[in-house]
Amino acid sequence: VKRLNAGQWFEVVFWAAFGVLAFGLSFQFDREISMYKFGAAGWPRTVIAVIVLASVGQFISDLRQRQKEDDKAPVEASYFGKLAAEHGSEFFVRMGITLALPLSYAGLLNLTGYYFTTPVFLAAYLYMTGITRIKPLIIVPAVIWGVLTVLFTRFLYVGLPVGYWPGFYDFSNWLVVLIRY
Template identity: 30%
Template structure:
C-alpha cells in the first residue's frame, strides 16, 4: 500500500469514527438534571473535535508531497501493512469497548503500554514513565479538577479492583 493511500485511509477512518461518535452525543439529555453549564455532551464533543483536528494535523504532517506523492512504493499491498493499519484502529476501539466493562483504571494501565509498544516504542522505562504520567494526569484532571468519576467497570472482579484503587488514591 502506498504511503499516500495509507495516510488518506487513516484520515478517513479517524474522521468517520469521530463523526459517528459525535452524532451519538445528540442522544445525551442536555436539559434534565444538568449540573454542568453546557450539558453532558460537551466533554465528549470537545474530545471528538480534538480527535478530528489531530487526525487532520497527522494527515498534513505525514502526507507525501511533490515527487514522493506520485511515486508508488512497491505497487502491491503488503499483508503486514494492512494488519498494521487494522491494529492502529482496532486497539483503541477495543479499549473503548472495554472501558465501561473493566473500568478506566485497569483498561488504561493495559492500553497505554500496549499501544505504545504497537506503535514501535521498545524502551520499557519510557513506556512505564509515559503510562504512569498520563494515568496520573488524567486522574488528577478528572477527579480533582472536574470532580468527575471515571468508569470503574461492571465485570466481576474489575469493579472491586477499581473501587479499591479509587479508595487508595483519595
C-alpha cells in the same frame, strides 16, 4: 486555493452535524452539581467544542493548502503503496491491529474499568507504534494515566467506568476512594 474533494466536504459536514447534535443532546442531562459549578454537561460540552474547533481548523487548513492540479495520485496512495512494497503483509497486519486496538479498549472498558484498562491500552498502543524499550512503555502510560485519572477523578468529579467483573470493580473503587479522599 485548491478545491475540496467530496471526502473533505463530507468530513466537515459530519463533524459539524455531530457537534450540533451532541451539544443539543447535552441538555438532556444538564443538571446542577453542588461540587462542580459547570454542571453535569460542562465537560462534555467542552470536549464537543474542541472537536468542532478542530474540524473547523482542519477545514480552514484544507482550504488554504495549495496543490498542483496535475497531481496524478494522492499522496496517501503512493505512501501506502510504498510501505506495502517495503514491508509486505506485515505492514497491513500491524495497521489492522493498530486500528482494532481502540475497539477492543472500548469493548473492555465497561467490563474491566478505566483504571485498569487504560494503562494497558496505552502501553499496547505505544508498542504498536514501534516503541519497544521497557522504560518508556511503563513511564509514558503511567504519567498519562495518572494525570487523566487525577484530573477527572479528583478535580472534575467525573465517574469513570469502574467495570463490573469481580476484582476489577473492587480495584477501581478502592482507587477512586484513595484519590478523592
